[in-house]
Amino acid sequence: MKESPARFADLAGLRLYRRNIFAVTGLSVDARGPAVRRHRQRLDARLAVEETWRGDADSPVPGGHRKEEVRLAFEEFQDPRRRLVDELLWYWRDADLGCGCSPSTHERHDDAVRAHSRAIEAETGALPPPGGGDAAWHWGAAASRWAALLENTDLRGHLAHRMTALADPRLDDYSPDDFLAGVPGLLLSPFAELADDRAARPRLAEVSAGWAQYPVFAGPLPDVFEDTVEESVDRLKDALRTAGERHEAGQHADALAALEQRVLPAYADFESLTRFVSESRSEEMAHTVTVALNNVALGICEAGLQKPFQRSLIEVMETASRIAPQRDQAQIDQNLTAVRHGRPGAGPNRMKPRECLTCLFVLATIIGGIVGGVTVGPALAVPLVFGGIFVVGMVAQ
Structure with missing residues (x-):
């Protein structure tokens, strides 16, 4: 023009x-x-x-x-x-x-x-x-x-x-x-x-x-709304970068402070603009923040430092659970439960010794049921499988 x-x-x-x-x-x-x-x-x-x-x-x-x-x-x-x-x-x-x-x-x-x-x-x-x-x-x-x-x-x-x-x-x-x-x-x-x-x-x-x-x-x-959205995204990315750098450096308390003082307020600002943002971009930003909250919280737990920060860690993980996209929800909820229970080893793809034992027991039960079904017949295999599952439940408790 x-x-x-x-x-x-x-x-x-x-x-x-x-x-x-x-x-x-x-x-x-x-x-x-x-x-x-x-x-x-x-x-x-x-x-x-x-x-x-x-x-x-x-x-x-x-x-x-x-x-x-x-x-x-x-x-x-x-x-x-x-x-x-x-x-x-x-x-x-x-x-x-x-x-x-x-x-x-x-x-x-x-x-x-x-x-x-x-x-x-x-x-x-x-x-x-x-x-x-x-x-x-x-x-x-x-x-x-x-x-x-x-x-x-x-x-x-x-x-x-x-x-x-x-x-x-x-x-x-x-x-x-x-x-x-x-x-x-x-x-x-x-x-x-x-x-x-x-x-x-x-x-x-x-x-x-x-x-x-x-x-x-x-x-x-x-x-x-493009300029307003981009400014909000830039502020959020800067806050995430700060928290990430402190997390990688093992500065756990500082990383948690960055989440509370910078990342969460910046994300709240971005959330207020989500009706002006594409669904895919909104989901991707939610995923990025969810991962950051999760990783910093678990880093503190794995370092055995969760006790003095327990309340803050729970609040951070509750926020992660609230904003998590569907693809992240199950893992985040699992980690939130672990943080609430004060389990220092909680984290993605990690299992407690009891959980390992349970998995082995389940595998043994399934194998035993198959073998029993082949050698003796279903009459023995079915009780063996269900009995094994009952014992697994007792162990898990």
């Missing part, structure tokens, strides 16, 4: 509407030439004696815009590529744009902008959501209205007309699709900032699921 992505990046996030050049300057979307210059001169004079300017009547910025913000907005206005992006994300109202759109298309566009702007302000503002309804309602309304609008062929025709009307050579290499392609990601961009708040993630996941129902948003939605 050539130059236009730069503007999408500038607007992205919770300040999407607060940075809009029409919101800041108060210009209408059909403003051109002399009208723009006269308006700028009036604002320059006004801001020479006043600290702020209110901006458009629907500007969501409390307290208005400062001189530097207004100056920058007028500079952005001079680039038709940037102006068109801001036009798409601001109110068209009853401006005579000569685009030939159905009046209902303009009304639906403004309704979509209004719902989206109110959803953002409901998330960030100190006041209740404007216009009634909670933030989730406004998010849902914005999703449905923008999805319908982006599928409306009138919107592409509208943009094609605006590109012709602006008659700027800098637009010659562009098509309406070059601009429309970036709109879904821009509308979703506030979610990336909201995801930084762990407490908001469960509710945000529900809101995002509503947007994902629409094909136009389902594709770009995972990319919105």
Whole structure:
């Protein structure tokens, strides 16, 4: 999309509407030439004696815009590529744009902008959501209205007309699709900032699921959370690396401290993002953490140091059991039981002497049953096998 992505990046996030050049300057979307210059001169004079300017009547910025913000907005206005992006994300109202759109298309566009702007302000503002309804309602309304609008062929025709009307050579290499392609990601961009708040993630996941129902948003939605997820994964990997290095060096107490103070909090942060992560990746991270918890706990047990750390070891292994993927569950639960019972030799692929004896006894019983069945007959073999199994059970107890 050539130059236009730069503007999408500038607007992205919770300040999407607060940075809009029409919101800041108060210009209408059909403003051109002399009208723009006269308006700028009036604002320059006004801001020479006043600290702020209110901006458009629907500007969501409390307290208005400062001189530097207004100056920058007028500079952005001079680039038709940037102006068109801001036009798409601001109110068209009853401006005579000569685009030939159905009046209902303009009304639906403004309704979509209004719902989206109110959803953002409901998330960030100190006041209740404007216009009634909670933030989730406004998010849902914005999703449905923008999805319908982006599928409306009138919107592409509208943009094609605006590109012709602006008659700027800098637009010659562009098509309406070059601009429309970036709109879904821009509308979703506030979610990336909201995801930084762990407490908001469960509710945000529900809101995002509503947007994902629409094909136009389902594709770009995972990319919105990519940076947040990757940062969380990087923190978790660093914590695991620290715990692993201490474990390998035989620094058992330090390794356990790294699990409790770094790995578990980092994994809790990652867990809060799992609804934005593929199932396979979520399972692989759970497996990696499970193995780390298990190995450090068993290392302490095998070193005979479990007594002063017993409570912590049990908590670590209980966490491992809770998060373990199905492939790890049986082994982890076995090791958890061993740690709870304070067995210092507990660990994967290790058995106590009694367990070895039991295995040998089982094998001898099976062999004896087979031999008896061949030489004497089933009448002797069956009691021998079942009697042996009973004795095995007594030994295991």
